[in-house]
Amino acid sequence: MLKHVLAAALWLPAGAATADTIYKCNEGGRISYHDRPCGQNAVALKVQTPAPAPEALDRLARERAMLQEIEDARLARDEQEARAGARAERLRQAASSQKRRCDKLRLQQKWLEEEEARTRRDADQGSERARSKARRQAELLAVECPA
Numbered sequence: 240m241l242k243h244v245l246a247a248a249l250w251l252p253a254g255a256a257t258a259d260t261i262y263k264c265n266e267g268g269r270i271s272y273h274d275r276p277c278g279q280n281a282v283a284l285k286v287q288t289p290a291p292a293p294e295a296l297d298r299l300a301r302e303r304a305m306l307q308e309i310e311d312a313r314l315a316r317d318e319q320e321a322r323a324g325a326r327a328e329r330l331r332q333a334a335s336s337q338k339r340r341c342d343k344l345r346l347q348q349k350w351l352e353e354e355e356a357r358t359r360r361d362a363d364q365g366s367e368r369a370r371s372k373a374r375r376q377a378e379l380l381a382v383e384c385p386a
Contacts, residue, residue: 259286341384344376351376 261284263270264277271277291299355369 259288260284261286337384341380344380344383348373348376348380 260274262273262276262281263284264273264281266277273281276283351369351373355373358369
């Protein structure tokens, strides 16, 4: 369908009848017709191309409008797909960043718990401070990375 519309757009002139020149050539006793002169013995023939019927011009205008609508819809769909892809990429990056942040906080929590256990073994006097640090880290982890 699209090929036919484009072909009609190229072949149907928008104006009145036009005159085209065709050249009749006699080459070695053989007659042929060309759109350019073929030698000294070429005879120019004027051929009238009739103006297209108004119905054909109306149909062509409708088909051109339909083709433009299809092209506009395709461009809009392509833009929408591009925006959706960019949005998905931003979401993936945000999720990856959040995961790294949570992994870092979990590691810090683990280290503080290890430090608290070591401090408890070493002396009871420093264990309160270590427990407090571990509790604060656990609270920070809970805020950043709800389970």
